[in-house]
Each structure stands twice: as structure tokens, then as C-alpha cells.
């Protein structure tokens with residue numbers, strides 16, 4: 001097929017194929033399959049598509065788009081891969097490159113999982129607007145289709161569409177533009193925590209983690225975060241913490257509500273792993289038990305680094321006092337500090353405490369510091385979000401005043417404004433906890449007209465201040481605007497300014 005489109009960032013291959021049909025003006029789904037795959041039986045798969053080899057053949061070599069890149073950047077395999085043994089991933093990839101007759105869904109565990117794949121396609125309406133503005137067309141993005149993801153971390157609730165993924169659409173790759181966008185899905189605040197964790201999986205590279213490594217990780221994890229009852233895992237405490245963190249409303253309909261029986265998946269997660277658990281089960285357990293402090297990408301990095309046959313060091317687990325009620329005063333204090341600070345900043349604030357721990361609890365210190373990450377998603381109830389909101393809002397107001405006077409400042413988009421803040425990561429990840437900041441960002445961020453108008457007015461004031469003669473062309477040049485680029489409202493504004501002059 002000539003001129004097969006290259007995928008946009010985060011675009012699903014499903015979507016690229018749909019756009020290829022639009023670009024070529026191909027209205028028949030069967031003929032599109034013929035042209036792209038030379039095979040009319042290909043099923044339009046969103047998450048783990050096959051026949052990827054046929055797609056790479058559409059691209060000139062110079063683009064260097066091999067099957068590896070297409071699979072890791074434009075399918076949902078990265079969501080599942082870190083939780084599977086490496087042999088399984090190799091097999092999956094092989095099937096995706098060629099064909100599988102549904103084997104990918106069996107091998108990835110999707111078919112057997114408590115967490116079902118989405119049965120229809122979803123979108124973030126605001127992201128669609130941005131795509132249209134940036135690329136002139138829209139596309140289906142990966143994050144929206146991940147099971148249980150209900151929000152766009154930047155914009156809020158996703159919207160369902162009328163595109164259902166079985167039945168009549170089986171062999172059709174439907175472009176976003178053809179979809180009817182339905183109402184936004186119901187969400188609760190904690191949904192965004194899940195989305196942020198799921199989004200991390202899309203940027204993690206993992207060659208798979210073995211069952212033994214996961215077994216070791218969860219032993220270590222229970223130990224470090226105080227979920228031991230003597231030498232045993234405290235399953236009751238784990239259960240209560242998970243239920244409380246996510247809340248009944250969130251759990252409903254996820255298929256992940258842990259039961260109290262001995263066969264509960266949550267209990268199995270802390271025993272010897274004999275089968276793989278889904279990404280969602282890992283996210284649910286890790287976020288809740290670390291109170292939001294551990295990111296799933298940190299967990300994967302940590303687990304991958306564990307030795308294949310690592311039986312926990314008996315010295316560490318038996319003699320070192322780890323469970324919360326057995327920690328000494330210094331350890332309790334350090335543990336508390338890490339919930340709000342990175343290890344580095346805790347070290348800088350409390351050097352003496354750090355030195356004592358280094359001397360007396362060296363192994364413990366290294367392990368717990370390894371768990372902590374300065375960028376981790378902080379969902380700590382002890383954070384005073386209201387105070388933080390006020391503080392950041394003040395900074396935002398100050399930055400805005402400076403920037404709005406600066407003729408050289410670029411368009412004050414939400415992203416640009418956010419990036420001017422000292423705590424930009426906090427704001428990006430927790431905007432829903434910062435109502436003042438959110439409101440100010442909405443107020444201060446400029447669209448194109450506002451941006452041009454600001455430049456025009458600033459240029460005018462500057463020229464006036466320097467007693468320069470104001471002509472249409474000189475004003476435009478100072479403002480960096482041109483007739484072609486000005487929006488209609490700015491043209492009107494310019495006219496008024498010039499009339500004022502005469």
C-alpha cells in the first residue's frame with residue numbers, strides 16, 4: 001500500500017491501519033485488509049495485534065520501524081510483559097509478528113484473567129482536540145484502551161464510544177473520526193492513581209520477570225512495609241489495607257475485589273508464585289500497601305534486579321527488626337520521612353539520623369531507600385494538600401505576572417505554565433488534589449488568540465513608552481505577528497489600536 005502512515009506517538013497499530021484506510025479513501029474493510037495484509041481474515045485487534053511483520057513491510061527501511069519498535073511503542077504488550085516470564089514474552093512477540101489465531105490472548109493471560117479487556121473503544125476528548133491541533137487528524141491512543149483505566153491523567157474521565165470490539169466490527173479498523181463519542185465514564189478520585197500507574201507501564205522496558213523473582217519481591221515488600229505478623233505474612237492487614245485504599249466504589253466491577261477465602265488472589269500474591277498475576281493486581285496491591293509511595297515502574301526495576309533464586313537473606317529477615325511495631329525509634333522516624341521525601345532530601349534534612357541508621361541498620365536502610373523514589377506518586381494522607389495548593393498557587397501567580405510582561409515568553413499553555421513551577425511533578429500528577437492551582441491554570445493558560453493579543457498589547461505599550469512612532473507594520477514586527485497567522489479577533493484588536501493612534 002502506497003504512503004502507509006507512520007504511527008503517531010502512543011498510537012495503537014489498530015489506529016494507524018484505520019488511518020491508512022482514510023488516507024487511501026478505502027471504504028471497504030475487506031479491500032483494506034487485502035491491501036495491507038493480503039489476507040481478508042485478519043481480525044482487527046486493539047491490544048495485542050498479529051501480522052506486525054506485514055506492517056513493517058509497509059515502511060521504507062530508512063524509517064527503521066522494525067517489529068520490535070512497533071510492538072513496544074504501539075501495542076499493549078508492555079502492559080502485560082513485565083509480569084510474565086521471559087520465555088512467554090518471546091513466544092508472544094513471535095505470534096504478534098506472524099499470526100496467532102488468538103494464542104496471544106491465551107499466552108498473555110488476558111483470556112483467563114479476572115480483569116477483562118475493554119469491550120469497546122474509549123477516548124479522551126481533550127487529547128483528541130490536541131491531536132487535531134497538532135497533527136490535523138485524530139487517532140486512538142494506547143492508554144485509553146488499557147483495562148480498568150477510566151481517566152486521562154491530564155484531563156479527567158474518558159468517554160466511551162459506540163465502537164464495540166466484537167461482532168460486526170471484527171474485521172474493521174475504525175478511525176476515531178467515524179466513532180460516535182458517548183458520555184464520560186463515572187469515575188472516583190482514586191481512578192487517577194490507577195491511570196498514572198498504568199501509564200508508567202507504557203514506558204517501562206522489561207524482558208520479563210520470573211515467578212521466583214516476584215515471589216522474592218513480595219516477601220521483601222511485606223517485610224519492609226510492615227505487613228508481617230512475627231515471621232508470617234499478615235494477610236488480614238494486607239486485605240484491610242487494600243480494601244480501604246481503593247474503596248468499595250472503585251472495586252465494584254473491576255473483578256479485583258479480594259475475597260476473604262484462602263484462594264483469594266491477594267493472598268496468592270504473597271505466597272510462592274506458580275502463575276502470573278495481571279498488571280492490575282500488582283498495581284492494586286503495590287499502590288495500596290505502600291500508600292501510593294511506590295510506583296509500578298520502581299517495583300519492576302527492583303524485582304528484575306533480584307537474583308533468580310534469591311531466598312531472602314535469613315540474617316536480614318530473621319534478625320533485623322522490620323515490621324512497623326518492631327522498628328526502633330530511628331527506623332520509625334526514617335520510615336515516616338520517606339513517605340514525604342526522597343531519601344536524598346531526608347538525608348539532607350536529618351544527617352545525624354541518617355548516620356545513626358547507616359551505622360546500626362545498614363541493610364535495612366539500603367533496602368528501604370531503594371524502595372523510595374523522589375518522583376513516586378504521593379497519595380499520602382499525611383500530606384496537607386490544602387496548604388500545598390495555596391503555596392503552589394502563590395508561586396503560579398507570581399510566575400504568571402512575570403511571564404505575562406515578557407514579550408519573549410512563548411504561548412502560556414497549561415504545560416508551559418506547569419513547567420515553570422518548582423513542584424512541577426507534583427502538580428502534573430496531583431492536579432485533582434490542587435483545586436486552586438487547577439483553577440488558576442485554567443484562567444492563565446492562553447489559547448492562540450489570547451497569546452497573540454497579549455503580544456500585540458505588550459508591543460504597543462513598549463513602543464509607546466519609548467515614544468516610537470506606531471505604524472501597522474512596525475507594531476506587527478515588534479509583536480512578531482503576521483497577517484497570515486493572526487486570528488480574526490486579533491485583527492479586530494489591531495484595527496482598534498491603530499484607530500486609537502490617529
Ligand SMILES: [Zn+2]
Pocket residue numbers: 124125126127128152153154155156
Ligand atoms: Zn487527555
